[in-house]
Amino acid sequence: MSKALAREVDKRRTFGIISHPDAGKTTLTEKLLLYGGAIQMAGSVKSRKAARHATSDWMAMEQERGISVTSSVMKFEYKGHEINLLDTPGHQDFSEDTYRVLTAVDSGLLVIDSAKGVEAQTLKLMDVCRLRNTPIVTFINKLDREGLDPLDVMADIEEHLKIECVPLTWPIGMGQEFKGTWNIYKNELHLFSAVHEGKTQEGLVFNDVNDPRLEEYLGEFAVQLRDELELLEGAGNPFDKERYLNGEQTPVFFGSAINNFGVQEMLDAFVELAPAPKSRPTTTRDVSPYETDFSGVVFKIQANMDKNHRDRIAFMRICSGKFTRGMKVKHHRVGKDFTIANATIFMAQDRTGVDEAYAGDIIGIHNHGTIKIGDTFTTKEELKFVGIPSFSPEHFRRVQLKDPMKRKQLQKGLEQLAEEGAVQLFRPISNSDYILGAVGILQFDVIVHRLKEEYSVNALYEPCMITTARWISSEDEKVLADFKDYYRSDLAVDAEGCLAYLAPNPWKLESAQERYPKVVFSTTREIR
Ligand code: G4P
Numbered sequence: 001m002s003k004a005l006a007r008e009v010d011k012r013r014t015f016g017i018i019s020h021p022d023a024g025k026t027t028l029t030e031k032l033l034l035y036g037g038a039i040q041m042a043g044s045v046k047s048r049k050a051a052r053h054a055t056s057d058w059m060a061m062e063q064e065r066g067i068s069v070t071s072s073v074m075k076f077e078y079k080g081h082e083i084n085l086l087d088t089p090g091h092q093d094f095s096e097d098t099y100r101v102l103t104a105v106d107s108g109l110l111v112i113d114s115a116k117g118v119e120a121q122t123l124k125l126m127d128v129c130r131l132r133n134t135p136i137v138t139f140i141n142k143l144d145r146e147g148l149d150p151l152d153v154m155a156d157i158e159e160h161l162k163i164e165c166v167p168l169t170w171p172i173g174m175g176q177e178f179k180g181t182w183n184i185y186k187n188e189l190h191l192f193s194a195v196h197e198g199k200t201q202e203g204l205v206f207n208d209v210n211d212p213r214l215e216e217y218l219g220e221f222a223v224q225l226r227d228e229l230e231l232l233e234g235a236g237n238p239f240d241k242e243r244y245l246n247g248e249q250t251p252v253f254f255g256s257a258i259n260n261f262g263v264q265e266m267l268d269a270f271v272e273l274a275p276a277p278k279s280r281p282t283t284t285r286d287v288s289p290y291e292t293d294f295s296g297v298v299f300k301i302q303a304n305m306d307k308n309h310r311d312r313i314a315f316m317r318i319c320s321g322k323f324t325r326g327m328k329v330k331h332h333r334v335g336k337d338f339t340i341a342n343a344t345i346f347m348a349q350d351r352t353g354v355d356e357a358y359a360g361d362i363i364g365i366h367n368h369g370t371i372k373i374g375d376t377f378t379t380k381e382e383l384k385f386v387g388i389p390s391f392s393p394e395h396f397r398r399v400q401l402k403d404p405m406k407r408k409q410l411q412k413g414l415e416q417l418a419e420e421g422a423v424q425l426f427r428p429i430s431n432s433d434y435i436l437g438a439v440g441i442l443q444f445d446v447i448v449h450r451l452k453e454e455y456s457v458n459a460l461y462e463p464c465m466i467t468t469a470r471w472i473s474s475e476d477e478k479v480l481a482d483f484k485d486y487y488r489s490d491l492a493v494d495a496e497g498c499l500a501y502l503a504p505n506p507w508k509l510e511s512a513q514e515r516y517p518k519v520v521f522s523t524t525r526e527i528r
Helices: 003-010 025-035 044-053 058-070 096-101 120-131 150-161 213-218 221-235 241-245 263-273 404-419 442-455 477-486 506-515
Strands: 012-019 073-078 081-086 107-113 136-141 164-167 169-172 180-183 188-191 249-254 295-303 312-320 322-324 327-331 336-340 344-347 350-353 356-358 362-367 376-378 389-391 395-401 423-428 435-438 459-463 468-473 491-494 499-503 520-522 524-526
Touching (some): 025 081, 025 107, 025 263, 096 120, 107 150, 120 150, 150 249, 169 221, 213 221, 395 404, 442 459, 499 506
Parallel strands (some): 073 344
Antiparallel strands (some): 295 376, 312 362, 327 376, 344 350, 344 362, 389 524, 395 435, 395 459, 423 491, 468 499
């Protein structure tokens, strides 16, 4: 291991934001980019979002696609750290990609609206984080509005997300009476003030919370603060970095993203606490980011804007070694050498050519469909990274063809679009239907439009009686054969030939699980 390589790895932080729509992810992202100097003006991330969500019309989406590619990864520097913020698309864009992005990060930032507490999408995303015990820092947002009692918000997180909360800052009042935050470990008071753009914000330092000067700044809120801190000290757990790194405990910060308040304190702690790139498992061994031989894994494929060139961008997370422009690597699934001549690195709003990159960095590689999700690239040893799964879809449609002569094109289109990973294609074993499964329903519209635009196929959807899917396996071949016989009409194979049970309703799934205890029903499947 070279010292220079270790230095580069150690300063990297690669993370994603976990939140429910409207909790403030976009607003917070923008403030983080301001601190990183990656954008100069407040409002630029916001306006992109407005454009992206103004319409779900495909042409508009097509135009926006270039933008969403660049905003998929936002790289910026902060206090000597190289930060890769991976976008976790929400709203209508919500798809399997959102889940899969979380398998490519080393840590997460959970954003909670203080008036709402834990919401549905947060629960789902945290489930994915739990698969890998991803360390999570929490930011409780919108303290400038009336919200729930901070203790209740933390109790809600503990109960629903099964992670212990340890506040590192504590809010003083809320809404109209929001006074600021107290930094519990530094004994520092941050008085609330409205937007201060990217400027750093110094706290007022006190010896301890009993300092009588506190009354000068907070009036009667000083007593309330002391009482609440005493309560926390008695009831709460101390911060334990190991437990944070194991995903068992989350440090909690309070603030208001729109006012850029509490953000810097959170970011400072984040770069200090969050892990540098970690080792990643392969089918044969764990690969350390400090190994000098290059390795990387693809976790996302995105179609390019220009539909005349059906090229795609593969997002690769570098797992070890140093990437240099024009590097020759082995594409193991295909068994061929591959020269990465045109890799792109994503800087906030621009894409630029990349000369070198290290573990934790994400590079984009243009290709014409040769690269698939889960593909591993290395310079030497033959490896296959694991931990980039498919997630079981939650919405289903049966595809209907308007022109039966176009069946071949339909199949090719669906297979290729499914390879990009935003939808899954299932073929029932008892008939010749095409069933699409998705995690977010916008993807269905996208597929119909793209089939027409890119494959000249007019397709439409029929509703179908499927509510959930599970991948099926069993060590007992006889049991599996019996299961297949019994549930034949509800079974299908996915695009990689794996067997799935498409349940018409949750009760039928439950009864199948009871009837066949030796069959494993999985909600995720490793991509081959
Ligand atoms: P998202 O990406 O998680 O969906 O959330 P986003 O940042 O777009 O924020 C959702 C709404 O919450 C926005 O209001 C935003 O201005 C507001 N917001 C974000 N942070 C705070 C905060 O700290 N305090 C308060 N009071 N509001 C906050 P909007 O009305 O939907 O949009 P806009 O008209 O402000 O653009």
